[in-house]
Amino acid sequence: MLQHFRKPKWRHAKASVRRQAVEQLSAQEGESEALLRELACSDEDAGVRRAAIRKxxxxxxxxxxxxxxxxxGVAEAAAxxxxxxxxxxxxxxxxxxxIEELGHCSDVRVIxxxxxxxxxxxxxLAALERCTDESVLADAAVNDPVARVRQAAVERLHSQPALRRVMERTRQGDRKIFRLARDMLQALxxxxTASQARAxxxxxxxxxxxALADRGASxxxxxxSRLENRWQAVAGDAEAEASGRFGDLLAAAWQRHRESLQPRQSPQEPPLLAQWRAAADSGRPDPDQLEAVLQALAEAPSDDVPDELRAEAELARRFVTHRDSLRALIRSAAAKETDAGSRDSMEALMDELQWPSGTPRPRTLLDAMAALEQARQPEAEPSGRDQRYAALQERLQGVEEALKEGNLRGAQRALRQARDIVDEAPGGASAQAERALKRYTARVAELRDWRRFATLPxxxxxxxxxxxxxxxxxxxxxxxxxxxxLQDAWKETGGSDSPESRRLWERxxxxxxxxxxxxxxxxxxxxxQREANLAERERIVEQLESFLERVDVSGLPTAKLIEIRxxxxEEWNHFSPVERRAGKALxxxxxxxxxxxxxRIRTEQAANRQRKEALLERAEALPEIEPLAARMDAAKALQAQWREIGPAPKAQERKLxxxxxxxxxxxxxxxxEARRTEQARQAENKAEAEALCQRLESLAEAESVDAGEMRGTLDETGAAFQALGPVPRGVRxxxxxxxxxxxxQVRRRLEAARAQRQEQAYEVLRRRAxxxxxxEAQVMAGSSDPAAIEARWPEAATGEVA
Structure with missing residues (x-):
């Protein structure tokens, strides 16, 4: 029945005993697994926790x-x-x-x-989705044995250096991965380059x-509008600071433009002027608002109407006059009832209005312009005419894109091509085409003038x-x-057709x-130097050809072949560069x-892989060898054999x-672990030996100790010291x-006590003698007193005899 009260070894006070108990547990058994979990989390000794974690x-x-x-140490064992x-x-x-657990792990080393x-x-593949380390992804793109994993790894690379490393390492091997990395690098x-160009x-x-702001120009x-269009074409990745600066500069420029068109006379401007300003500054003035202002202007005395309002009043009057016509055309466009005649009428109305681009447009005018753009979409026409129209639209789109980019030469070239298409059309150009050409010709001329102004300095x-x-x-x-x-910078200016630009080019x-x-x-x-490098490369090729012809490479170790390669x-790359055309055949x-x-290296590596796989199987069977010393000898022998075998293919070599x-x-x-256990046991023996030494030292220094007790303690500690196990070599x-x-010291004290007892016994004998x-002397004298002598007899043992 005592086994029910015996404490289990895994609860023993000594950590070494608990570690031995952990080694005997199996995580495959439910009760043992729960116990291992408890020990791994809560045991006070790090060695016990580490042993439990390994199970x-x-x-x-x-x-x-x-x-x-x-x-x-425990954390590393868990890792x-x-x-x-x-x-x-x-x-x-x-x-x-x-795979699910990998999704919960955030440790980049584990991934x-x-x-x-x-x-x-x-x-x-799941690890690929979590991995952000470019060097690890690059290694997977080169070394993973599965093509799909290598491809997925390449597709997750986003840095040019990593893609270049993959290209360098797959140039002579996996051509598919090489091409994929090359295409991604070129795209990056x-x-x-495009981002830099936009910047x-x-x-x-x-x-x-x-520059306009510094000059105070209007x-x-x-x-x-051109500057705004150019900015909008490249504003996608602009920084907030740059966008804010552009907005401020553009707003100030528009303000200077409006002020140049509508100069304020004085702080006390006339009521009519204030009324007009309110209508214009609203951004998109309402037609009824414009009409009310015009009515007020018409009824006001001529002296009350400032001169700067007359041109704008005329512009508004033209709009009000044609407003009903614009509304009718808008309704036709909405009902899909526009034809060539309607489009020409709308074009004529727009040409007659001639609304400046910098002046706010009424809503009706904006709707009419949108309807006109919709009406300009081509209808079904005969095949030849349809092709010419499509070609013309393509050229005009090219002009528009070139203008947005500020590309003067591209815009001029596309405009010439559009003009050629119109000139070659049977029956001449349509009014719509002529108007489009006229508009783009004016915009190209404006860009040319601006380019001349901007590029000459x-x-x-x-x-x-x-x-x-x-x-x-x-x-x-x-x-x-x-x-x-500097030559590249000149090209970026785009040049100019002006005589001044040509003279500067010659200079x-x-x-x-x-x-x-x-x-x-x-x-x-x-x-x-390139010629000399080419000659050296020819020497390298000849030496390599001679070596492969006269040497049986099958007898050389794999490592030697890799070294030769x-x-x-290395020498081939050292003698670089060479003339490209001459060096291509070489x-x-x-x-x-x-x-x-x-x-040949791959053949040898494949054989090495098979030999190392066989050694791996034997290494994995090592736990079956007993005792531990035999297992260690077998492991060392396997390691020696492993070192004698050449390398396997790189991917398999690492894994094996x-x-x-x-x-x-x-x-x-x-x-x-056995060594640590033995060291712990020796440390315990050392502590116990030191305690025995301390006990004897205290006994030797004690003032009053019974000799029998002292001898008993000496014998007991001596027996305990002899029974102790080994202690650390350096302190034994x-x-x-x-x-x-x-x-x-204790023995000498015992000897001194024995001698003192003998001396005391001799003194008692002397006194009693x-x-x-x-x-006897009293008896001889006839006056003996035996009773007195007898009374003094006990005193002789205490040293008090007179």
């Missing part, structure tokens, strides 16, 4: 211990066990459960580990507006900068780069030729030879090595000397 397979609990554990189970390297956890070492394709570069265009627009409405500045490079003391590469940069070109003269010798030297590639020869080497290392590490972890001799010294002699 668990609960991913959620392992993740919590990994994140919440205070002891670094190792967590990664091991999550990737499928241990245990039999369901794949779907592991990277799952992506690199996950056993199943689905797990690695194109997007970056530069925004900068140019802001500079133009700032720009035309067309000029401001820039071109003058570029001429001065190019002339400053003439005779400049700069290294030839930097000088050539500076010249090219710029002359300075460019003169500045480039010192670079010619440097470029000639570069050409000679790497050295050849490059094909070199790559062919490298392919032969690579094929990780699994092999994990199997061997498990054996050495057992050794380490010191403890033994300390114990012997304390025991010697004196009493006997005294009694």
């Amino acid at each position: 668990l397979s609960d991913l959620e609990l392992l993740r919590k211990r990994m994140m919440e554990e205070q002891d670094a 190792v066990r967590y990664r091991q189970i999550l990737t499928g390297g241990s245990g039999d956890a369901d794949l779907q459960l592991r 990277a580990h799952a992506l690199r070492g996950g056993r199943e394709e689905a797990l690695r 570069e194109a997007a970056e 530069e265009e925004r900068s140019r627009v802001l500079q133009a507006l700032q 720009p035309s409405a067309a000029e401001l 820039k071109q003058e500045q570029l001429c001065e900068q190019m002339e400053a490079l003439v005779g400049a003391e700069m290294p030839p590469p930097e000088l050539a780069e500076a010249i090219k940069s 710029f070109q002359s300075a460019s030729d003169e500045a480039f003269e010192p670079c010619r010798a440097w470029f000639d030297e570069q050409a000679r 790497g050295t050849a590639r 490059s094909r020869r070199f790559e062919g030879l490298m392919d032969r080497l690579t094929e 090595f990780r699994a092999f290392k994990a199997a061997c590490d498990a054996v050495f972890a057992e050794r380490d 001799e010191g403890i033994e000397r300390r114990f012997e010294k304390a025991a010697g 004196a009493l006997c002699a005294e009694l």
Whole structure:
């Protein structure tokens, strides 16, 4: 019945006993699993918690211990066990459960580990969705054994350096991944170039507006509309600060434009002027509001009407006059009843109104303009006419896009093509086409005038900068780069057809030729260097061909072949650049030879992979070998054999090595645990030995101790000291000397006590002998007193005899 009261080992006071108990538990048993969970979370000893964690397979609990554990060693053990189970390297956890657990994990190291070492394709794909580390994604794009995973990894890359690394590492291997990475890199570069171009265009627009503000100029409405259109074309990714600055500059420019058209006379402006201002400043004045203002103007004395209102009053009068016609055309357009005659009437009305672009438009006028745009959509026409119309619309759209971008030459070219289409049309151009050409011709002319105004100072500045490079003391590469940069900047100005721009171009070109003269010798030297590099590459190819012809590469170790291939590639890359055309055929020869080497390396690596897989199976069977010392010897032998085998294919090599290392590490972890247990036991023995030494030392220093008790204690501690197990090697001799010294002190004290007892006994005998002699003398004298002698007899034992 005593077993019911015996405390289980996992509740033992000694941590080493609890650790041994944990080693005997199995997580596959329900009761044991609950016990392991409890010990992993709440045991006070870090070693016990670590041992329990190594037995668990609960991913959620392992993740919590990994994140919440205070002891670094225990947290690391939880992380190792967590990664091991999550990737499928241990245990039999369901794949779907592991994928779901991966979705809860935020540790980037675990995600990277799952992506690199996950056993199943689905797990690695799930890790891909969570991975944000570009270097890990790039490795997966190159090394994952499944093409779909490699492709998904490439598609998640968003940085140019990572894509370049993938291209470099797959250039001679996975061509599909190489092309995908190349296409994505080109798309990123194109997007970056486009973004930079948009930023530069925004900068140019802001500079133009700032220049207008600095001069206090009153720009035309067309000029401001062009600047606004240019900004809107590139405003998608503009920063808030730039957008705010543009809005402020544009609003100020429009204000200066309105002030130039409608100068205020004085603070006390006439009531009619104030009434008109209120109508105009409303943004889109109501037709009835305009009519009321016109009526007031008509009835007012001529002296009360300021001169600056007469032009605007005439504009409003024309609108009111044609308002009913505009409304009728709007209704026709809404009812889909417009024909060629209706469109021509609408075009004629718009031409007659001639409403300035910078002046707010009434709502009716805006609706009419929208109806006109709708009516301009082509109707079904004969095939030839339809094609000409489509071609004309395409050219006019090209003019519009070029104008938005500020591309003068593109706009001029598209406008000429549109004019050619109209001129070649049988029966001449339609009124609609002529009006469109007229509008775009005027806008192109405005852009040309603006370009001349805006680009001539820039071109003058570029001429001065190019002339400053003439005779400049700069290294030839930097000088050539500076010249090219100025030439690119000239191209960005778009040029101009004006005589001034042509003269500046000739000046710029002359300075460019003169500045480039010192670079010619440097470029000639570069050409000679390219020829020398080409000769060196020919030497490398010949040596490689000779080596492959006369040496049986099948007898060389894989590592040696890889070294030869790497050295050849390193030397080939060193002798660069070469003339592209001349080096192309040589490059094909070199790559062919490298392919032969690579094929042999792959064959050897495949054989190495099979040998290492066999070693891995033996390593995974190590737990079956008993005892631990035999397991360790077997693990060391397997490691020695592993080192003798050459490398396997890179992707499999890493995976095999990780699994092999994990199997061997498990054996050495057992050794380490046994060593820690032994160290703990020796530490306990040391503490107990020190306590025995202290006990004897205290006994030797005690003032009054019974000799029998002292001898008993000496014998007891001596027996306990002899029964102790091993202690740490470095302290054993010191403890033994300390114990012997304390025991010697106790023995000497015992000897001194024995000698003192003997001396006391001799003294008693001497005194009693004196009493006997005294009694004999009395008897001889005839005057003996035996009673007195007898009374003094006990006193002789205490040393008090007179």
